[in-house]
Amino acid sequence: MECCMCDLSAWLSCNDSRDIARAAIWLRHIVNGIAYFHDSGIIHRDLKPSNIRIDKNGRVKICDFGIITIIENSDTEDITRTPLYMAPELISLYNSKVDIFSIGLIFIELCALMNNELRRAVFDDIRKGKNEMLYALFENQQKVAHFVKWLTSANPAERPTAQQILDHDFLS
Numbered sequence: 001m002e003c004c005m006c007d008l009s010a011w012l013s014c015n016d017s018r019d020i021a022r023a024a025i026w027l028r029h030i031v032n033g034i035a036y037f038h039d040s041g042i043i044h045r046d047l048k049p050s051n052i053r054i055d056k057n058g059r060v061k062i063c064d065f066g067i068i069t070i071i072e073n074s075d076t077e078d079i080t081r082t083p084l085y086m087a088p089e090l091i092s093l094y095n096s097k098v099d100i101f102s103i104g105l106i107f108i109e110l111c112a113l114m115n116n117e118l119r120r121a122v123f124d125d126i127r128k129g130k131n132e133m134l135y136a137l138f139e140n141q142q143k144v145a146h147f148v149k150w151l152t153s154a155n156p157a158e159r160p161t162a163q164q165i166l167d168h169d170f171l172s
Contacts, residue, residue: 005056007063009049012109020144023110026060028171030103033062035162038096043069047102048085049109071096084123097156100165104151111144112137129154143170 008026030052037044044051044062051064085102105123108114114122114137125133131149138145147170153159165171 005054007050008052008054008060008106008110011054012049016113018111018113020111020141023107024171026110027103027107028166029060030062030106031162031165031171034099034103035166037062037068038071038099038162041071043071043094043096044099044102045069046085047099047106049106052106084120095156096161097159100159100162101152101156103165104148107151108134108137108148111141126152127154 030047034044034047044065045067046064047062051062053061053063055061085105105126108122109119118137122133122137125131126148131145134148134152135142135145138148147168150158150160151165160168
């Protein structure tokens with residue numbers, strides 16, 4: 001097992017600057033891992049900064065597979081999750097797009113400095129299908145806001161697959 005220096009939650013707390021280029025690289029690493037899981041029939045269901053580790057070379061790794069779900073059909077039902085990073089459909093039937101929603105929220109944190117109150121307000125706004133706070137947060141970076149909106153659509157059918165994210169111009 002590789003030695004990881006810290007988790008992404010600790011990194012976010014200790015760093016007062018955000019770099020979209022680094023965020024996009026780390027997002028690609030995270031989405032590559034999730035694409036592998038989804039292709040293997042696994043939904044992580046608990047993606048959040050504390051479940052992403054950063055190694056000494058600056059690569060990110062996904063960890064904590066305690067509540068994974070094996071995809072047996074297109075929709076699954078269960079309510080074990082971390083509420084702040086929860087996709088709205090986790091209250092009922094869901095599929096692998098729940099991981100995509102969480103990735104979108106994590107990407108917001110990688111791109112924008114936010115205190116706990118602002119983070120909760122932005123995430124709650126997005127979970128309700130509203131994007132006013134998202135667009136205000138990225139007022140000078142509309143490409144980031146559009147990309148995140150795509151990842152966090154309130155309708156899971158409108159969210160991309162992990163492979164569609166990897167193929168998107170934003171990450172090239």
